[in-house]
Amino acid sequence: MSVAPGARAEASPRPVAWPRLGGAALGRGLVTAYLSIVVLIPLAALVSKSSSDGLGAFWHDVTTPQAIAALKLTLIASLIVVAINVVAGTAIAWVLVRDRFPGKQLVNSVIDLPFALPTIVAGITLLALYGTNSPVGITVAFTRASVVLALLFVTLPFVVRAVQPVLLELDQEMEEAAASLGAGPLTTFRRIILPNLTPAILAGAALAFARAIGEYGSVVLFTGALPFKTEVASVFIFGQIETGNTNGAAAVSVTLLGIALLVLLVIGRLTRWSLRHGR
Amino acid sequence: MVVRRNAGRWGLRAFALGYLAMLLLVPLGMIFYRAFEHGFGAAWDAVTTADALHAFYLTVLIAAIAVPVNTIFGVGCALLLVRSNFRGKALLNAVIDLPFAISPVVIGLSLILVYGRFGWFGGWLFDQGIQVIFSVPGMVLATMFVSLPFVAREVVPVLHEIGDEQEQAARTLGANWWQTFRRITLPAIRWGVAYGVVLSTARALGEFGAVAVVSGRITGQTQTATIWISQAFSKFDTTGAYTGSIVLALIAVTTLLAMNIFKRKEAPR
Numbered sequence: 001m002s003v004a005p006g007a008r009a010e011a012s013p014r015p016v017a018w019p020r021l022g023g024a025a026l027g028r029g030l031v032t033a034y035l036s037i038v039v040l041i042p043l044a045a046l047v048s049k050s051s052s053d054g055l056g057a058f059w060h061d062v063t064t065p066q067a068i069a070a071l072k073l074t075l076i077a078s079l080i081v082v083a084i085n086v087v088a089g090t091a092i093a094w095v096l097v098r099d100r101f102p103g104k105q106l107v108n109s110v111i112d113l114p115f116a117l118p119t120i121v122a123g124i125t126l127l128a129l130y131g132t133n134s135p136v137g138i139t140v141a142f143t144r145a146s147v148v149l150a151l152l153f154v155t156l157p158f159v160v161r162a163v164q165p166v167l168l169e170l171d172q173e174m175e176e177a178a179a180s181l182g183a184g185p186l187t188t189f190r191r192i193i194l195p196n197l198t199p200a201i202l203a204g205a206a207l208a209f210a211r212a213i214g215e216y217g218s219v220v221l222f223t224g225a226l227p228f229k230t231e232v233a234s235v236f237i238f239g240q241i242e243t244g245n246t247n248g249a250a251a252v253s254v255t256l257l258g259i260a261l262l263v264l265l266v267i268g269r270l271t272r273w274s275l276r277h278g279r
Numbered sequence: 280m281v282v283r284r285n286a287g288r289w290g291l292r293a294f295a296l297g298y299l300a301m302l303l304l305v306p307l308g309m310i311f312y313r314a315f316e317h318g319f320g321a322a323w324d325a326v327t328t329a330d331a332l333h334a335f336y337l338t339v340l341i342a343a344i345a346v347p348v349n350t351i352f353g354v355g356c357a358l359l360l361v362r363s364n365f366r367g368k369a370l371l372n373a374v375i376d377l378p379f380a381i382s383p384v385v386i387g388l389s390l391i392l393v394y395g396r397f398g399w400f401g402g403w404l405f406d407q408g409i410q411v412i413f414s415v416p417g418m419v420l421a422t423m424f425v426s427l428p429f430v431a432r433e434v435v436p437v438l439h440e441i442g443d444e445q446e447q448a449a450r451t452l453g454a455n456w457w458q459t460f461r462r463i464t465l466p467a468i469r470w471g472v473a474y475g476v477v478l479s480t481a482r483a484l485g486e487f488g489a490v491a492v493v494s495g496r497i498t499g500q501t502q503t504a505t506i507w508i509s510q511a512f513s514k515f516d517t518t519g520a521y522t523g524s525i526v527l528a529l530i531a532v533t534t535l536l537a538m539n540i541f542k543r544k545e546a547p548r
Contacts, residue, residue, distance in 0.1 A: 024365070027355050030355065031355055031371070034352050035371075038423050038427065040374070041393055043377070043381075045393045048392075095295040099292050107299065113532075113535065116531035116534045117528060117531045118486070118487060118505050119488070120487040120505045120508050121485070121527050124524040125307055125309070125528075130306070135309065217383070217487035217488050221512055234488065235384075241384075241387075241492060246391075249388055250388065253385040257380070257381060260382075
């Protein structure tokens with residue numbers, strides 16, 4: 001492993017260092033090869049397929065009425081989910097850091113459950129309570145609200161887990177100073193705490209959004225996947241693959257991928273900007 | 280003033296706990312009720328049919344291949360990212376996180392386009408007698424894709440934290456690359472690796488979308504546990520679907536416990 005055949009060509013002139021560099025070159029080759037086989041070549045094939053019949057065909061594929069309905073529902077539902085997550089996630093993180101009550105440690109561990117739980121189980125779980133003949137009389141399944149509910153379930157940990165460590169580190173003296181100067185709890189929160197939390201909230205929200213727009217397992221059963229009503233983009237793509245319309249599936253896939261990367265990129269910039277200017 | 284503060288605190292607590300209860304805990308409790316509605320025997324029978332057992336076996340088999348491969352890749356990748364410098368390192372760093380940003384269905388589709396019968400390499404592979412898509416190798420590939428980042432992401436911060444002084448000392452004393460890795464680096468990063476392995480395993484056992492796309496979902500052949508659950512539900516075998524969900528949920532809870540233990544082991548350093 002330490003000496004790769006053919007690695008000498010790349011080795012540094014310092015004689016002591018070359019075995020290490022040789023190993024690194026081999027490792028680099030293996031990592032690149034593995035990444036290419038599993039991730040990069042398939043993604044290249046996806047992009048190539050989506051544009052194989054030209055940009056006109058791509059545009060035609062992503063603007064069919066059913067595709068537009070699916071993309072629109074996905075984006076609107078994801079935005080609603082992110083907005084709810086920002087409020088509920090921050091509140092939960094606050095309660096977990098600043099509040100004290102019996103069983104808090106247990107509640108803290110439960111937050112990660114949606115990450116550990118298979119998505120199909122998340123869907124079945126919601127169906128058990130909010131499906132037809134719901135024992136509490138609330139049937140959400142197969143309505144548009146079911147899309148939001150399923151996405152809320154799977155994205156729950158993102159904002160909580162992003163905000164929690166920042167809140168733990170936050171210096172409480174600032175808040176005490178604000179309170180002693182006569183600021184009420186709400187003013188202190190708005191002027192002191194919130195600005196400190198904003199980068200973390202944004203980062204959590206971006207991850208939640210990226211996750212929400214691609215979600216499949218938890219929505220497919222719970223929403224009923226009704227075209228033009230509860231069919232989200234990933235379910236639409238699945239349907240197109242099944243019916244053999246690979247081009248259409250690839251075009252919508254690339255759109256989805258582009259939106260996710262764009263959001264992550266923009267929020268990444270925004271987070272870095274607010275980190276630099278916020279404090 | 281104090282009373283109002285307390286009211287705010289109670290309000291927030293009630294909101295946070297109520298939200299968690301309605302979204303997570305009550306629904307999870309309900310699957311137990313629904314699974315055992317018709318008695319324990321019915322639930323047991325539903326998840327021990329030949330098809331169900333094969334589905335669970337296949338899930339474990341796929342994870343048993345994908346997780347070790349991803350672990351070796353993840354550790355190697357982390358070492359490259361932290362311990363060496365090369366052109367394209369920033370790119371590698373970004374590419375590793377890609378699977379987190381891609382819909383499972385899109386992952387499945389992109390694999391079909393390369394390894395499917397009419398894909399880039401699929402025709403050639405088929406001529407060699409290797410069927411990837413609609414067969415187990417494709418499902419393993421899909422699982423590798425979705426669980427790719429976990430180990431690397433957990434090991435990178437640990438490698439940063441431990442620094443490379445001990446490794447350099449070992450090298451100065453004449454240890455070769457492998458000895459340094461096995462005796463110095465690996466013991467230092469073991470809890471990070473363990474944490475990554477637990478996360479990858481949970482994801483591998485629970486993956487649905489990507490595997491469903493590439494599997495063809497052939498009962499008794501390419502049906503994993505998650506696919507079996509979804510098809511059981513679609514066929515109105517709700518007892519089977521809920522009981523199968525409980526089995527996977529219990530695995531998830533075990534994962535959480537393991538994560539908590541590893542986090543604590545990692546923390547004191």
